[in-house]
Amino acid sequence: MYGILDGFLQGTALLTAAGVDAAAFTPVASGGLATVASWLPGYARQIDEGAYAAADSxxxxxxxxxxxxxxxxxxxxxxxxxxxxxxxxxxxxxxxGHGGNGYPALIEQFRKPAGDRP
Incomplete structure (x- = not known):
């Protein structure tokens, strides 16, 4: 929840600094959330399988x-x-080594304890 909200707030801060009202951004953000939500089942499959094919990029x-x-x-x-x-x-x-993999490969970074990061 916080990642989603913080992403919205970051995007809103960026766009309002560029002169776009938060109210104008909200429908765009909502549509983006719906799109991203549709990717979750595929991401979950990749995570469960441990294979992160670059389906989109x-x-x-x-x-x-x-x-x-x-x-x-x-x-x-x-x-x-x-x-x-x-x-x-x-x-x-x-x-x-995940440069050629899809975005779900980030799960491997979230799985590492903070002390194990360079």
């Missing part, structure tokens, strides 16, 4: 999009803490 591609989010946040003076956290997870996943 690779972690390398996702990292490029996350980098863009960090840079846009910086350029608009919005906090980069949340997107940098996501970027750190993606960076570690790629360093662990």
């Amino acid at each position: 690779t972690m390398d591609t996702h990292l490029a999009a996350i980098d863009h989010l960090v840079h846009e946040s910086e350029s608009l003076g919005v906090s980069t803490e949340f997107p940098r956290f996501v970027k750190a997870l993606a960076d570690r996943a790629i360093a662990d």
Whole structure:
């Protein structure tokens, strides 16, 4: 729940800094949530099987999009803490050999205790 809410708040902060009202962003965010929710059964299957096929795009591609989010946040003076956290997870996943895998490969980073991270 907090990841979803924090993602919405980060997106809202970014867009309001660019002059877009939160109310105008809400229907777009709601539609995005519905789309992402439709991916969950496939992600769950991949996690249960331990195989993270790049059905939509690779972690390398996702990292490029996350980098863009960090840079846009910086350029608009919005906090980069949340997107940098996501970027750190993606960076570690790629360093662990998951660059060609799909986004569900991040589960491996969430499974590691904080003390086991570089």
